[in-house]
Amino acid sequence: MSYLSTLTPAYAEIFLLVMTSLILIADLFVTHPSKTPTYLLVQFTLLGCALITVFTHEPGVIYIFNNQFVDDLMSDVLKLVSYLAISMALVYSRRYLILRELFTGEFMVLTLFALLGMMVMISASHFITLYIGLELLSLSLYAMVALQRDSAIASESAMKYFILGALASGLLLYGMSMLYGATSTLEVTGIADAIRQGVDNKSLLAFGLVFVVAGLAFKLGAVPFHMWVPDVYHGAPTAMTMMIGSAPKLAAFAFVMRILVDGLQPLVVQWSGMLAILAILSMAVGNITAIAQTNLKRMLAYSTIAHMGFLLLGILSGGIDGYSSAMFYAVIYVLMSLGGFGMIMLLSREGFEADMLNDFKGLNQRSPWLAFIMLILMFSMAGVPPTAGFYAKLSVLQAAVGAGYTPLAVIAVLFSLIGAFYYLRIVKLMYFDAPETHVPISIQPDSGLLISINGLAVLVLGILPGTLISVCAVAVQKSLMLY
Amino acid sequence: MIFGFPLLSLSIWLPIIFGLLVLATGNDRNAPLARVVAMIGAILGFLVTIPLYLDFDKMTSAMQFVELSEWIPHFNVHYHLGVDGISVLFVILNSFFTPLVVIAGWKIIEKRVAQYLAGFLIMSGLVNGVFASLDAVLFYVFWEAMLIPMFIIIGVWGGPNRVYAAIKFFLYTFFGSVLMLIALLYLYVQSGGSFSILEYHRMPIPMTAQILIFVAFFMAFAVKVPMFPVHTWLPDAHVEAPTGGSVILAAIMLKVGAYGFIRFSMPIVPDASHYLAGWMIALSLIAVVYIGLVALTQTDMKKLVAYSSISHMGFVTLGFFIFNAYGMEGALVQMISHGFVSGALFLCIGVLYDRMHTRNIADYGGVASKMPMFSAFFVLFAMGNVGLPGTSGFVGEFMVIMGTVNVNFWYAFALASILIFGAAYTLWMVKRVVFGAVANPHVEALTDITFREKLLLGILALTVLGMGLYPLPFTEIMHTSVNDLLVHVARSKL
Numbered sequence: 002m003s004y005l006s007t008l009t010p011a012y013a014e015i016f017l018l019v020m021t022s023l024i025l026i027a028d029l030f031v032t033h034p035s036k037t038p039t040y041l042l043v044q045f046t047l048l049g050c051a052l053i054t055v056f057t058h059e060p061g062v063i064y065i066f067n068n069q070f071v072d073d074l075m076s077d078v079l080k081l082v083s084y085l086a087i088s089m090a091l092v093y094s095r096r097y098l099i100l101r102e103l104f105t106g107e108f109m110v111l112t113l114f115a116l117l118g119m120m121v122m123i124s125a126s127h128f129i130t131l132y133i134g135l136e137l138l139s140l141s142l143y144a145m146v147a148l149q150r151d152s153a154i155a156s157e158s159a160m161k162y163f164i165l166g167a168l169a170s171g172l173l174l175y176g177m178s179m180l181y182g183a184t185s186t187l188e189v190t191g192i193a194d195a196i197r198q199g200v201d202n203k204s205l206l207a208f209g210l211v212f213v214v215a216g217l218a219f220k221l222g223a224v225p226f227h228m229w230v231p232d233v234y235h236g237a238p239t240a241m242t243m244m245i246g247s248a249p250k251l252a253a254f255a256f257v258m259r260i261l262v263d264g265l266q267p268l269v270v271q272w273s274g275m276l277a278i279l280a281i282l283s284m285a286v287g288n289i290t291a292i293a294q295t296n297l298k299r300m301l302a303y304s305t306i307a308h309m310g311f312l313l314l315g316i317l318s319g320g321i322d323g324y325s326s327a328m329f330y331a332v333i334y335v336l337m338s339l340g341g342f343g344m345i346m347l348l349s350r351e352g353f354e355a356d357m358l359n360d361f362k363g364l365n366q367r368s369p370w371l372a373f374i375m376l377i378l379m380f381s382m383a384g385v386p387p388t389a390g391f392y393a394k395l396s397v398l399q400a401a402v403g404a405g406y407t408p409l410a411v412i413a414v415l416f417s418l419i420g421a422f423y424y425l426r427i428v429k430l431m432y433f434d435a436p437e438t439h440v441p442i443s444i445q446p447d448s449g450l451l452i453s454i455n456g457l458a459v460l461v462l463g464i465l466p467g468t469l470i471s472v473c474a475v476a477v478q479k480s481l482m483l484y
Numbered sequence: 485m486i487f488g489f490p491l492l493s494l495s496i497w498l499p500i501i502f503g504l505l506v507l508a509t510g511n512d513r514n515a516p517l518a519r520v521v522a523m524i525g526a527i528l529g530f531l532v533t534i535p536l537y538l539d540f541d542k543m544t545s546a547m548q549f550v551e552l553s554e555w556i557p558h559f560n561v562h563y564h565l566g567v568d569g570i571s572v573l574f575v576i577l578n579s580f581f582t583p584l585v586v587i588a589g590w591k592i593i594e595k596r597v598a599q600y601l602a603g604f605l606i607m608s609g610l611v612n613g614v615f616a617s618l619d620a621v622l623f624y625v626f627w628e629a630m631l632i633p634m635f636i637i638i639g640v641w642g643g644p645n646r647v648y649a650a651i652k653f654f655l656y657t658f659f660g661s662v663l664m665l666i667a668l669l670y671l672y673v674q675s676g677g678s679f680s681i682l683e684y685h686r687m688p689i690p691m692t693a694q695i696l697i698f699v700a701f702f703m704a705f706a707v708k709v710p711m712f713p714v715h716t717w718l719p720d721a722h723v724e725a726p727t728g729g730s731v732i733l734a735a736i737m738l739k740v741g742a743y744g745f746i747r748f749s750m751p752i753v754p755d756a757s758h759y760l761a762g763w764m765i766a767l768s769l770i771a772v773v774y775i776g777l778v779a780l781t782q783t784d785m786k787k788l789v790a791y792s793s794i795s796h797m798g799f800v801t802l803g804f805f806i807f808n809a810y811g812m813e814g815a816l817v818q819m820i821s822h823g824f825v826s827g828a829l830f831l832c833i834g835v836l837y838d839r840m841h842t843r844n845i846a847d848y849g850g851v852a853s854k855m856p857m858f859s860a861f862f863v864l865f866a867m868g869n870v871g872l873p874g875t876s877g878f879v880g881e882f883m884v885i886m887g888t889v890n891v892n893f894w895y896a897f898a899l900a901s902i903l904i905f906g907a908a909y910t911l912w913m914v915k916r917v918v919f920g921a922v923a924n925p926h927v928e929a930l931t932d933i934t935f936r937e938k939l940l941l942g943i944l945a946l947t948v949l950g951m952g953l954y955p956l957p958f959t960e961i962m963h964t965s966v967n968d969l970l971v972h973v974a975r976s977k978l
Contacts, residue, residue, distance in 0.1 A: 376632075385631070385632065386624065387629050392556075395559075395669075398665065399559065399673075402670055407666065407670060410666050410669065415662070418655070418658055421658055425654055426651075428636075429647055429650070429651065432640050470558045471558045
């Protein structure tokens with residue numbers, strides 16, 4: 002009993018693992034293709050996780066499993082947002098996947114395993130735990146992309162995703178092993194202490210840092226390690242794209258925080274310089290290349306790259322302001338990308354993917370409400386007030402200017418100006434152009450309601466962003482208290 | 485607050501709430517309802533601004549009707565509203581124009597009526613927010629947000645080249661604004677974590693930073709004014725926008741940029757403003773003279789009035805940057821007067837366009853014999869544009885020229901050329917459109933203005949004449965604020 006009670010911070014993960022295994026078996030007995038019982042069970046599991054996370058929360062930073070696993074306010078907040086994102090993604094994808102005969106038990110089990118991976122990444126305080134979480138997440142995602150076996154383009158993108166992802170994992174692992182060689186520990190806090198006390202082999206440390214940063218950049222999709230992003234986003238079924246493009250970004254943010262900010266804090270000068278280059282390149286390549294896209298999923302892929310650049314800008318600015326702005330950015334980004342991909346799935350039909358820009362032509366005439374929601378989402382991605390995206394950008398820029406990176410901030414706003422063009426083009430297509438088709442849009446009540454809430458949340462968070470900003474600030478502050 | 489009502493909040497949120505109500509009326513089957521709701525919202529929005537004038541204390545330059553509450557505690561951002569003798573006039577001007585554009589679009593707009601009217605109401609609230617904000621983030625939010633409805637209005641209800649114009653309009657103004665955002669963030673950091681504009685007015689800033697901040701502000705405001713050489717979006721936007729859009733653009737949007745100079749640039753970075761005043765004067769004079777010449781060659785009526793607006797706004801920026809009371813008050817009067825006159829001219833062009841579906845000057849001629857009532861109004865507003873004594877246009881121009889003579893005779897000389905060029909292009913247009921023999925069968929078929937149009941133009945004619953004959957109500961309210969602003973700007977902040 003006493004051992005079990007020390008595991009309280011990991012109850013959510015344990016519950017999720019148990020439930021996932023149960024669902025894997027229970028699903029065998031669900032024969033109807035709509036898989037409603039399984040689906041409800043999955044949503045129930047997510048709700049259960051959320052309740053457990055809320056009720057097992059304890060103030061302060063708690064380490065368990067011999068310092069391999071950490072529970073703090075930041076991890077709890079990120080986990081809650083992840084549950085929400087996965088739950089929303091499932092609501093959005095349900096009909097889309099049923100129509101494509103992909104709404105299988107495996108899909109849901111893989112989703113839950115991916116979530117488990119994210120949670121482990123979010124709470125890891127040891128390089129091995131971090132790596133296990135990352136691989137659990139990545140392998141689930143590779144498999145999900147490949148679920149659509151009869152589609153050549155999906156298989157191709159699964160292959161690309163797998164090979165490049167494996168390469169990135171290799172880089173990361175290699176970097177970690179070098180850091181281990183330099184500091185003789187794999188514990189995140191231990192590494193920081195060891196570096197502070199002085200490391201004999203400086204070049205080993207430097208190489209380790211470079212490899213780790215490269216591996217992280219791969220996973221985030223930052224330029225020049227971004228090649229996989231557009232192809233995977235484009236090729237995967239939209240529901241899988243949403244799974245890749247939403248909640249895992251939160252885990253990636255936590256990953257960067259744990260490794261760079263917690264573990265390699267003494268090398269902040271070195272890695273913030275690297276992040277600056279990654280950030281600028283990401284914003285440049287992402288925003289400029291997005292202009293040339295005709296496929297919305299591909300465009301959103303490049304926009305993701307640009308957004309990751311902004312997120313990195315927040316992290317490299319450092320301090321409570323910088324980290325909390327990056328966290329706020331990640332949360333808002335997840336909300337926006339869920340809405341964006343959700344909209345694509347909402348407009349798609351059997352045998353028709355609404356993923357070309359031209360499919361949005363004249364949406365205002367076909368459904369003014371959906372057009373309005375998409376308008377909010379696009380202006381939010383462009384960072385125009387009064388939408389949440391503006392405050393995400395504002396807080397990152399404020400952190401950057403506050404940290405003395407004003408030139409970087411100027412570059413960032415100029416690239417986001419370029420970015421505004423392609424978001425505006427969507428608005429232009431929806432409002433200014435005539436529709437190409439008059440096929441009525443059939444909206445399911447659940448996903449229709451959700452997209453409304455999602456869009457309005459972006460607007461409401463744009464009018465009253467104070468609470469969420471404060472939550473992020475407090476979360477980061479609480480979890481960084483040790484340093 | 486009067487009778488416990490937060491008037492400024494009402495002037496911002498009433499139109500926005502009514503705008504949302506209008507949106508909720510849905511598709512064009514409910515268009516009559518949408519129009520009525522929009523009209524009620526617009527009139528209520530105007531009525532709540534009247535006490536702002538009546539209860540305004542003219543003796544102080546301090547902010548009045550102040551509302552202050554926390555908004556984003558983490559960044560120390562406040563919901564901070566207030567008006568002084570300068571901004572109060574623009575809040576009222578803007579709210580005054582909202583019912584007019586609703587009436588102007590009453591019959592003309594037939595597709596997606598609710599969205600059109602809602603766009604104007606929401607924009608009206610947002611523009612009031614710009615004028616009333618005393619918190620930099622709040623200001624920026626309103627400043628940017630008002631682009632969205634205008635973008636939609638130009639793009640959906642505009643002319644043939646509307647998409648190009650709408651995107652150009654948005655990106656141009658967005659470009660200016662983002663640099664201002666960086667400047668505001670810099671000020672936030674330097675002030676030790678405050679977004680209060682009044683706090684920025686007080687804090688000392690070194691010269692290099694002042695110049696950089698001035699340039700960043702200049703990018704934002706000069707694009708909106710618009711000043712030469714960043715004016716090229718305006719003729720496109722004006723020509724393509726529907727009548728109501730043109731009216732709001734000319735009457736209100738351009739004023740927002742000029743207002744930025746006196747609320748931000750001059751008081752926050754006074755030393756840089758003095759240092760760079762020569763450049764500002766040069767650009768203003770180029771606008772006045774060169775753009776005046778460009779206006780002379782236009783064949784499209786809307787384009788002509790658009791260029792005339794740029795030229796007149798050159799007057800305004802020049803009036804600011806000569807740093808004396810005549811210049812600044814004249815510039816402010818000119819801003820309001822130009823709002824009335826150019827708004828009225830765009831409405832007149834709209835009246836013609838609705839009947840003939842062309843804005844080409846060459847397609848008209850002899851309108852006076854078919855539309856005598858309309859022609860009388862048109863000529864009156866043209867005279868206002870020229871700056872004829874007795875119209876509102878004269879007061880501002882005369883004051884600015886007088887202020888400029890005190891500074892430099894040759895500036896005043898160049899400036900006075902606007903009187904000649906302005907008369908030339910305006911009267912020449914009037915001559916070709918209104919007078920002469922009836923040009924073609926289309927003109928022959930014209931009918932004079934309806935009651936709705938009479939009402940619109942009549943209200944504006946009264947204000948143009950009233951302001952021209954008795955400008956005191958406008959100048960006395962701004963007097964204290966302008967004087968204190970000049971005293972403030974004269975003090976170095978190094």
